[in-house]
Amino acid sequence: MSSAPSSPSSAPVIAELEAIVGADKVRCDEDTLFSHGRDWTKAWEPAPLAVVFPRSAEEVQAIVKLAKRESLAIVPSGGRTGLSGGAVAAQGELVVSFDYMNKISDFDPIDRTVQCQAGVITEQLQHYAEEQGLYYPVDFASAGSSQIGGNISTNAGGIKVLRWGMTRDWVAGLKVVTGNGDLLELNRGLLKNNAGYDLRQLFIGAEGTLGLIVEATMQLTRPPKNLTAFVLGVENFDGIMNLFNRFQAEMDLTAFEFFSEQALQKVVAHSGLPRPFESACPYYALLEFEKLNDEVEEQAMALFESCVEEGWVLDGVMSQSLEQLNNLWRLREDISETISQWTPYKNDISTVISKVPGFLQDVEELVTAEYPSFEIIWFGHIGDGNLHLNILKPDDLDKAEFFAQCSKVSVAVFDIVKRYGGSVSAEHGVGLLKKDYLTYSRSAEEVALMRQVKQVFDPAGIMNPGKIFD
Amino acid sequence: MSSAPSSPSSAPVIAELEAIVGADKVRCDEDTLFSHGRDWTKAWEPAPLAVVFPRSAEEVQAIVKLAKRESLAIVPSGGRTGLSGGAVAAQGELVVSFDYMNKISDFDPIDRTVQCQAGVITEQLQHYAEEQGLYYPVDFASAGSSQIGGNISTNAGGIKVLRWGMTRDWVAGLKVVTGNGDLLELNRGLLKNNAGYDLRQLFIGAEGTLGLIVEATMQLTRPPKNLTAFVLGVENFDGIMNLFNRFQAEMDLTAFEFFSEQALQKVVAHSGLPRPFESACPYYALLEFEKLNDEVEEQAMALFESCVEEGWVLDGVMSQSLEQLNNLWRLREDISETISQWTPYKNDISTVISKVPGFLQDVEELVTAEYPSFEIIWFGHIGDGNLHLNILKPDDLDKAEFFAQCSKVSVAVFDIVKRYGGSVSAEHGVGLLKKDYLTYSRSAEEVALMRQVKQVFDPAGIMNPGKIFD
Numbered sequence: 001m002s003s004a005p006s007s008p009s010s011a012p013v014i015a016e017l018e019a020i021v022g023a024d025k026v027r028c029d030e031d032t033l034f035s036h037g038r039d040w041t042k043a044w045e046p047a048p049l050a051v052v053f054p055r056s057a058e059e060v061q062a063i064v065k066l067a068k069r070e071s072l073a074i075v076p077s078g079g080r081t082g083l084s085g086g087a088v089a090a091q092g093e094l095v096v097s098f099d100y101m102n103k104i105s106d107f108d109p110i111d112r113t114v115q116c117q118a119g120v121i122t123e124q125l126q127h128y129a130e131e132q133g134l135y136y137p138v139d140f141a142s143a144g145s146s147q148i149g150g151n152i153s154t155n156a157g158g159i160k161v162l163r164w165g166m167t168r169d170w171v172a173g174l175k176v177v178t179g180n181g182d183l184l185e186l187n188r189g190l191l192k193n194n195a196g197y198d199l200r201q202l203f204i205g206a207e208g209t210l211g212l213i214v215e216a217t218m219q220l221t222r223p224p225k226n227l228t229a230f231v232l233g234v235e236n237f238d239g240i241m242n243l244f245n246r247f248q249a250e251m252d253l254t255a256f257e258f259f260s261e262q263a264l265q266k267v268v269a270h271s272g273l274p275r276p277f278e279s280a281c282p283y284y285a286l287l288e289f290e291k292l293n294d295e296v297e298e299q300a301m302a303l304f305e306s307c308v309e310e311g312w313v314l315d316g317v318m319s320q321s322l323e324q325l326n327n328l329w330r331l332r333e334d335i336s337e338t339i340s341q342w343t344p345y346k347n348d349i350s351t352v353i354s355k356v357p358g359f360l361q362d363v364e365e366l367v368t369a370e371y372p373s374f375e376i377i378w379f380g381h382i383g384d385g386n387l388h389l390n391i392l393k394p395d396d397l398d399k400a401e402f403f404a405q406c407s408k409v410s411v412a413v414f415d416i417v418k419r420y421g422g423s424v425s426a427e428h429g430v431g432l433l434k435k436d437y438l439t440y441s442r443s444a445e446e447v448a449l450m451r452q453v454k455q456v457f458d459p460a461g462i463m464n465p466g467k468i469f470d
Numbered sequence: 471m472s473s474a475p476s477s478p479s480s481a482p483v484i485a486e487l488e489a490i491v492g493a494d495k496v497r498c499d500e501d502t503l504f505s506h507g508r509d510w511t512k513a514w515e516p517a518p519l520a521v522v523f524p525r526s527a528e529e530v531q532a533i534v535k536l537a538k539r540e541s542l543a544i545v546p547s548g549g550r551t552g553l554s555g556g557a558v559a560a561q562g563e564l565v566v567s568f569d570y571m572n573k574i575s576d577f578d579p580i581d582r583t584v585q586c587q588a589g590v591i592t593e594q595l596q597h598y599a600e601e602q603g604l605y606y607p608v609d610f611a612s613a614g615s616s617q618i619g620g621n622i623s624t625n626a627g628g629i630k631v632l633r634w635g636m637t638r639d640w641v642a643g644l645k646v647v648t649g650n651g652d653l654l655e656l657n658r659g660l661l662k663n664n665a666g667y668d669l670r671q672l673f674i675g676a677e678g679t680l681g682l683i684v685e686a687t688m689q690l691t692r693p694p695k696n697l698t699a700f701v702l703g704v705e706n707f708d709g710i711m712n713l714f715n716r717f718q719a720e721m722d723l724t725a726f727e728f729f730s731e732q733a734l735q736k737v738v739a740h741s742g743l744p745r746p747f748e749s750a751c752p753y754y755a756l757l758e759f760e761k762l763n764d765e766v767e768e769q770a771m772a773l774f775e776s777c778v779e780e781g782w783v784l785d786g787v788m789s790q791s792l793e794q795l796n797n798l799w800r801l802r803e804d805i806s807e808t809i810s811q812w813t814p815y816k817n818d819i820s821t822v823i824s825k826v827p828g829f830l831q832d833v834e835e836l837v838t839a840e841y842p843s844f845e846i847i848w849f850g851h852i853g854d855g856n857l858h859l860n861i862l863k864p865d866d867l868d869k870a871e872f873f874a875q876c877s878k879v880s881v882a883v884f885d886i887v888k889r890y891g892g893s894v895s896a897e898h899g900v901g902l903l904k905k906d907y908l909t910y911s912r913s914a915e916e917v918a919l920m921r922q923v924k925q926v927f928d929p930a931g932i933m934n935p936g937k938i939f940d
Contacts, residue, residue: 201671
């Protein structure tokens, strides 16, 4: 762990930081450096210079100006639930944490918008929306600890993208401090604003490399009514796609997820939840929709039956209560946590939906042929073309050796991604983990332009350097 | 009109252009220079050097490289239906027209996406979608002649934004040629792609100042079912807002438009359409929704009745057929064409919805006090906070003098826009018309950053120079 903070050379900077935020909001103790110097990837050893906890946009601006003057790299720190190392501080950087900027304010029931400081927890916003009779639809497993600023910086996706889109779609305005120390108010909550380039869009998904998000105007919407889910057992992947097309053509689905029998078995064993039905099927699809009235229910049942008749669906169950709905969702949502005990190597890849079956088959053939001893757990968001490929570590394999072997698999997987015109990072971002593979999804010209765009907003190169690209 | 093309100095460039696209696809005749050197603003005298009609991305790329070498300014030319002068070529520029790049291809029923060359007409895409049993929801008065490339470059809005968003929301991929001559394929139709900055977003709404859009992957969706509209007569603007809130809280509206009695009178006189009902009211709201079943209809009627009881609604009518729906829509959609005979001075301004009543009142008081002889026609998209303020030219006032006086009004109107944190261009873009007022909606720092971003993509400054900013 870093001992930089106690070195004499950093003392004046620490003193200046303390002058900005107060002595109790600059931390150099080992626990804080460790906790705030890494994210969920755990692959890099945290070694920040210090962790600073501003409480206002003005304090953030003063910190950035100081960092710029001192050529001190900044790593923005939200809930640190990222899976690509975007929030890792392993090079003596200054971590700027938004833990104390967690106020929600200025709710307007007509605009259905609300101001969130960057450190507002996703679940906090979801609950706040509920209290207003509204809904914040972006949801994922880490909603209990991820922060809005981080969600925006990584354009977080999750389980409801099919109907409600990514975080990008819910950002009506952004207050940011650029790497140059400018405080910008981008779009200010307007639904329609074609007055010049929409710079807000650049900061969404930029992983903190252009500046720091300090506040966001988030859009809320009406809550869904009577959400209802099917879990359907399917013979093969073509069946899942047929099923998706049949339902999608007739109904407004709110989610369409899938997982494999292996995934289900592990979740059932881990959670004690009942299987959705007796029969074991190679794959399962979870479909969700709003059961607005009896007509919709009848329509859904008729579609289900037609899919059984076609031979696409082997068995199925529909939730009849909120409790059943939640239990069916847990079969899908608990996968990530359940398999974490096997030290999974995660891939978050996508292609256009129509190419998913061939894409999945090619990836599976590759991994099975090259690494027959690795167990593969598939799950993901079919409705978005986003697959999560999880390779489990065999018990008898050393962790370092396992990851080294998986890195080789990754290159081969990304070759397939490239051939399918897909993305090496569908929703987790690039961070440190994927930056060597960025060119599998983006051309050399695009990467060169990204670097130049970064130069515009962060001329001193202090904003989360080494993330996305070197 | 320009005689530049016949000048000896331009002859070699013309010859090179002819070598790229063929002699018949470079035009220097007066008619083409005139028609393709301006948009619907008609305020600037067209004077392009030549108009070139490429037929492929490669030809566009060759044209841009030639223009860069020759420091020749390029003006992209779509359907030229813009209202801010974005497609005006008044300075000897080379106009690049997409009239011959109008192919739709590669429709995929699973992805519900389709490739459109930049010159595809909006209505062509709408009809194509219908033929596939799908829907392209962006719609506006000029859909019969505007082109997709232009729609994307101006992030076109229109009458269905409340439910389906702006053009931005339907662009799944973009093929562009930057001002540097690079051909970029941005996002390639992926629903989820968090691999680096989303450069696609920058080109949307950039009005051709960063490069030329040559092709787009457009997202389609399921068609709406049984669209049904109310036209409701309202006493005052607070009533319209109350009405909006009441309906919006209970139903998924597909549109919420408004217009004034003056606007209605002019449309009725011009079109011969019947008034929606006998009584004359100061304002009218047009609400649209999907009448999915009897339950929805009953709900809509109950809401209507509660709004009458509250005193917000004075009278109303609901469409009972597609023909009635279309006739009610014409009361709103025909306004622009109808008032064109009065040489209107148009403003396209927005604020957040909750501030619309005060905003509208302040603007109306200003214009009425300063210019009592001017007739004002209000209409717009309440659901998006977007108002169109149209000032009609008195018959006895000279056109030049009228526009000079209106420009003074504009400054005062934009002061109000600024005070309300609104936009000086909600959906028409900045072009030439609004560039002097850009700072009423964007900070000096933002404008400086925009210039630098332009420099990245267009280092020679040849892409639509002088549009958005100087």
